[in-house]
Amino acid sequence: MIEVKDVTKVYKTKNGELTAVDHVSLSIQKGEIFGIIGYSGAGKSTLIRLLNGLEKPTSGSVVVNDLEISSIKGKELRKARQKISMIFQHFNLLWSRTVAENIAFPLEIAGVPKAEREKRVKELIELVGLKGREDAYPSQLSGGQKQRVGIARALANNPEVLLCDEATSALDPETTDSILSLLSDINERLGLTIVLITHEMHVIRKICHRVAVMQAGRIVEQGSVLEVFRNPQAEITKNFVMQVSDSREAKEAIKHILKNYPAGKVVKLTFVGNTSGQPVISYLIKEFQINVNILYGNISETMDGPYGTLIVQLDGDPENVEKAMEKLKTMNIQAEVITK
Structure with missing residues (x-):
């Protein structure tokens, strides 16, 4: 489903070159929940932006569903992004729109007819557990409800990949667990491939099948979550496992x-x-x-x-x-x- 092959991303700054992602290779299977964990500055956010074409690699390639995201642009890239959705730490909702209108927004951009949009929005509101809140504005919602709107909006165009950028970091522990359970349910019901970046091992433990540990732009360890818990190799991985165990x-x-x-x-x-x-x-x-x-x-x-x-x-x-x-x-x- 997703193949990241020897990808490097270098930014040019006033203080010289900054390597955010350094020769990273990953293989993510269709229908799995893949976690990428690391502390701030590890390169996680840059890597996830490379997956949907918001950033282009300095070298290497990014292939999603047999399409090389790293080499396409323009109309072809915009079309590809409709199948690669993203949810964010701070929700990124449109504050002047209701719940239903926020969810409908990507469908409007895609030119979906009104009747079809309304039907799809109703389905998604049921899916994410927001029935009865259709006409509420973001300011009237809790953090967990806002993230549910973000998830519903991300699912509007029936994506094949869902990217989660620290999607639970702004939430309390109980709400975090409810959002993670929702993502796990969506993964099972829709067969959606989910890539989740975080700095919390609890998130990885809760729903991920496999995990990659990032440090200073590199992947220092990866494998099944159970194996990484059982036998962590890198010192940073041991520290993450200690958070939970x-x-x-x-x-x-x-x-x-x-x-x-x-x-x-x-x-x-x-x-x-x-x-x-x-x-x-x-x-x-x-x-x-x-x-x-x-x-x-x-x-x-x-x-x-x-x-x-x-x-x-x-x-x-x-x-x-x-x-x-x-x-x-x-x-x-x-x-x-x-x-x-």
């Missing part, structure tokens, strides 16, 4: 146990997929006659299955503790000893 309470518990209970080992167990349902603790206690003190536990759902962490203290005969650690490896459970 490790809490302040967990860190405080570890600090306390290391200080007050120096005996035994403090171990972080990582469970992926089916392993998250195994009765590990009771098995270790019975099989190896060791004490297992649970310090902290957390399970997060990803699109490909659960990912869980459990921080425990293993205490008892040192030989039995080592045997227990070895057994964990055979159960496909990652065990990492935590030290002071």
